[in-house]
Amino acid sequence: MSLITRTKLSVRFHECDPLQIVWHGNYLKYFEEGREDFGKKYGISYLDVKEKGFSTPVVKSVCEHKLPLKYGDEFEVVSKFINSKAAKIIFEYEIFCRDQLICKGETVQVFTDEKGLVLMNPTFFSSWKEKMGIE
Amino acid sequence: MSLITRTKLSVRFHECDPLQIVWHGNYLKYFEEGREDFGKKYGISYLDVKEKGFSTPVVKSVCEHKLPLKYGDEFEVVSKFINSKAAKIIFEYEIFCRDQLICKGETVQVFTDEKGLVLMNPTFFSSWKEKMGIE
Amino acid sequence: MSLITRTKLSVRFHECDPLQIVWHGNYLKYFEEGREDFGKKYGISYLDVKEKGFSTPVVKSVCEHKLPLKYGDEFEVVSKFINSKAAKIIFEYEIFCRDQLICKGETVQVFTDEKGLVLMNPTFFSSWKEKMGIE
């Protein structure tokens, strides 16, 4: 079973650059909006995790662009949770506009608490995985 | 005596919009860089103030544009401290490029501590003003 | 008759700063989203205006903050068209969250064509005003 969220967004004017397209770095904002939309749907958003005493900083991000988005475009971010044995939260993303693939991406997050990096999955995250039917 | 800082900056590509000019909201970033440059020079930066137990959120900002900046432009932010009887930090800004006035602006900041808004000047700020020769 | 648009938005994580609140400059993004939402509803958006051969750069922006927005907040931008005899587009904004006023603001835009600043209202804009019942 795939854990996926589809988030509808539209390009904002201030996200576009002098090439008349969305500035490449702004796709990480779209990924974040997709990831948080997933988090709200499945109970693992930034605020959910914070309440448990953890932060989940992004330690890796990748974006591969196929086609540009322009101002006025409406698009969909597909955020897919990728299971991992490590104490990490991994998402893969695809953005589509008018049935065309705009870009693909990935983010990797780790867990930190007030002492620093957490090397084992926090209990709340293991429970969450179990509840989601992921092992 | 005027308390003024002059900060040299250059336009970054991602700050420009499809009109090929700096997006208007990004001037507030330039004002912030000017203000913080002032703060470092005169000992009243964000980190100085934080150390004293206060934050200084911006409660008002104004920007009036005369000419646009384009990618590649180098410019100067002039940040001028405006004295006030109220418990506020007020700055006026002017940005110049090639001896032309690009824009004028203003920000107003208040003091907050862990209890909320502070209505009287914090002691450290009164002392700072005295040291600067401002009454 | 008032020309008003109400736009529902929510705070994005990357819009928040170390004070745990929306960075003050990001409210100009919200105003832009409100203004463009108005423009789409009433046929005077950036792309509509561009098609007529004009740009409408922002020449003044003001924001006065009453209360901060935090991550997770959902809010409403009220964008109100303010009529003017001058060749300008003026909007006033109010942002509300949980029935509380968060901030008030204003933007002023002028018209430019390929030759530069346009001092008289472009024909399309006069027609638009007439159609909207504004004189």
Place this chain on the structure above:
Amino acid sequence: MSLITRTKLSVRFHECDPLQIVWHGNYLKYFEEGREDFGKKYGISYLDVKEKGFSTPVVKSVCEHKLPLKYGDEFEVVSKFINSKAAKIIFEYEIFCRDQLICKGETVQVFTDEKGLVLMNPTFFSSWKEKMGIE
């Protein structure tokens, strides 16, 4: 011979997020500043390339974070040109602060002209490589 530029920057307040660290997506801004600094030094900046009739949109970006940057940090972006047989501009980046590696990254850019994607190296780019002693 390595073509490298070292660019000194400092963290701006509005680049930091509620975790009190630079928001991960902002590192792509630092990479861009490093890349453009390289471009100005070696005559292959955005404006140089534009003058030749080409754009160089980013088609891939990667960032791997080792340590966070905080507000107040001064750091160095090392931008290294990576030669490729393909019609691409590839850079690798490393950011250092207080002699510690903060992050590593990569960007890949392609060439486009008014007709679209350019599959062969533009003449100006081949000449530039030759002048730089790269084959």
